[in-house]
Amino acid sequence: MRTRGRKYFGGQRDTPPHPRALSRRLPSGPRPWLARLSVVLSCGALLIANSRAEAQREIAFATPQIVYSQEFTYLVSVRELSSGDILTLDTGDRRVMILSRGSGRATQVGREGQGPGEYVLPAALYALRGDTSVLVDVGAERLTLLGADARLLQTIAFATWRGSEVRFQPPQFMDRQGRMYFSGTPRTSSDADGIDSVPLLRLARGSGKLDTVATLGVPVRVAGAPPGAFPATDAWAVGENGDVFVARAGSARVDVNPRGATVSLALPARRVPVAEWHRQLWLSWKNATPQMIMGIDAQGTRKVFAASARRTLRTDKDYRWPKFLPPFVGDAPLVAAPSGEVWVQVAPQNEKNPVEYAILSSRASPYSRARFPAGTRLLGFGARGLYAARATADGLQQLLYYDYPSRD
Secondary structure (H helix, E strand, C coil): CEECCCCCCCCCCCCCCCCCCCCCCCCCCCCHHHHHHHHHHHHHHHHHHHHHHHHCCEEEECCCCEEEEEEECCEEEEEECCCCCEEEEECCCCEEEEECCCCCCEEEECEECCCCCEECCEEEEEECCCCCEEEEECCCCEEEEECCCCCEEEEEEHHHCCCCCCCCCCCCEECCCCCEEEECCCCEECCCCCEEEEEEEEECCCCCCEEEEEEEEEECEECCCCCECCCCCCEEEECCCCCEEEEECCCCEEEECCCCCCEEEECCCCCCECCHHHHHHHHHHHHHCCCEEEEECCCCCEEEEECCCCCCCCCHHHCECCCECCCECCCCCEEECCCCCEEEEECCCCCCCCEEEEEECCCCCCCCEEEECCCEEEEEECCCEEEEEEECCCCCEEEEEEECCCCC
């Protein structure tokens, strides 16, 4: 199924026909032919229903409804406001922008620096209640709240976190209640690769309560060895309501709220050998990610130096390559949707169409997978659609908006 413009949005689907009941009076006694006829009619209706349901299981996002003219170096976060305007975070340019939904006009929010209304090295942007947002500034080691008008307001230092396990650490996710989520650090070893277990921690900033919400399996880092490409490590994400999603690399499933009433959702069963085009795809991801160096200038002020202009591009010799791909791939393979779904970027099988997401939900969902054109990366969701970044020919990125098809 392909979404084209706004014609499909809110569209209707046909319902499968049902065999009509036999109304004529039939002779009494055994009627095996009637049983056979009922089975044939029922199976026919079931096949029709299944074929229609199967056709509705995939969404192909081909043509976006909006392509914003503003170009970015590396988009990592989008936040749709109630007005329809969009807050964006570009870690390559280290800029927060607000884009007008109507005109597409881009306006910078704040500026680089360590004073009020400034940031050093912004890393993530999260939604709080209403139109309030929070910016994670790892360079200044603080959070900055953004008001509904996108002005930078109060700052909160990482040093104020309670609990030695997370003090001075930037949160890796936040939910709308302002709770922060952190993962532990894997061990370093001189032995062969193994799997380490690290806790996934949640901190309630007001009360200072710190609890473990999941356990993650991650590879032990081998001292002196090159990093592994496509690592078979657990990945995770947190929804706006606080649902925790953990994708298990070893068992190809996603656990929802692992420490509560856990629901496990199966990922597509695939065993994909690593081909040369997979290697090139991995290198394109890694070479597109900005490299930053933190330093202190002569005046003792923290500064961020972009290494991308003088860096050496990574090659296949810089990584250890597995024989097979893990079940999910990408720098951020899980994206949680406000509807309670989680979208998981699965191992690509087709070189011409390598961007595929499995759509998983503990509730009934009309779709099970989505496809995007090559060079597209899902960023997040709005009230009625989703946002993605697309690579341009000159190595920059554009922000795209797609309507989400009707769920009826």
